[in-house]
Amino acid sequence: MLRLAVPYHHGDLRVALLDAAEELVRSRGVDGWSLREASAQVGVSPSAAYHHFASRDALVRALSHRILSRIGTAVRDASAAFDDPGSRIVAIGQTYVRFALDDPAVWRLAFGVDDPEAPISPHPHDILAAELDRLDLGGAVFLLWAAMHGLAALLADGLLRFDDPAAVDVEADRLVRAVLSGLAGQPGPWPTVRSAYTDRQ
Known part of the structure; x- marks a missing residue:
């Protein structure tokens, strides 16, 4: 499983999710991962991620x-x-x-x-x-x-x-x-x- 180089700290969740998504893209491509997996990389629930990104597509757009x-x-x-x-x-x-x-x-x-x-x-x-x-x-x-x-x-x-x-x-x-x-x-x-x-x- 991927691990972020910098641990997630409260208040930086949006950035941490983008960082996690970027690493997932490098290892699996654009379509080979989910918002749930990106959330798991930073140690938060998918519901917490939804406060920043309404969907996986929204996270991908922001990363783009x-x-x-x-x-x-x-x-x-x-x-x-x-x-x-x-x-x-x-x-x-x-x-x-x-x-x-x-x-x-x-x-x-x-x-x-x-x-x-x-x-x-x-x-x-x-x-x-x-x-x-x-x-x-x-x-x-x-x-x-x-x-x-x-x-x-x-x-x-x-x-x-x-x-x-x-x-x-x-x-x-x-x-x-x-x-x-x-x-x-x-x-x-x-x-x-x-x-x-x-x-x-």
Whole structure:
């Protein structure tokens, strides 16, 4: 049975349940556990958990939002280390792909849940869009996102492999720069693309 690294203390039950759910996702996937099991990990009854989450789906949605915010923070911090807009966007791509490889089950959960009512900040989409705006390429955010996400998914699913772990960063760099170079030769306007996230803006 899983055990939390930090024991539950009164007043932190919501956070403790999210932590337990995250560990369950890592060990069993998105669908291989129940709210009752998450409750058991922190030593409380399911009825206590219901005070914070009305259902298992509500817990999964909250966890998805927390992970998306974590990804957003990671790509924002990585991009902030550079002054050049192109290098900032490369850092976003590399960090995004690394996150998927380092924590694939949690990464998959983050993008497998849709809740149009809950704001997410910082959202990785917003970080990427802001950097593309610096290059007057804001309308192409989904094209670059598709490239980044595709590489991340292929690597996380084992469909692509590198013998040298450092090659992941090199490949992400090449991919992002290739897309940016192609976009520079094809000025907009680009087709309008919508997503569940943009629909709630």
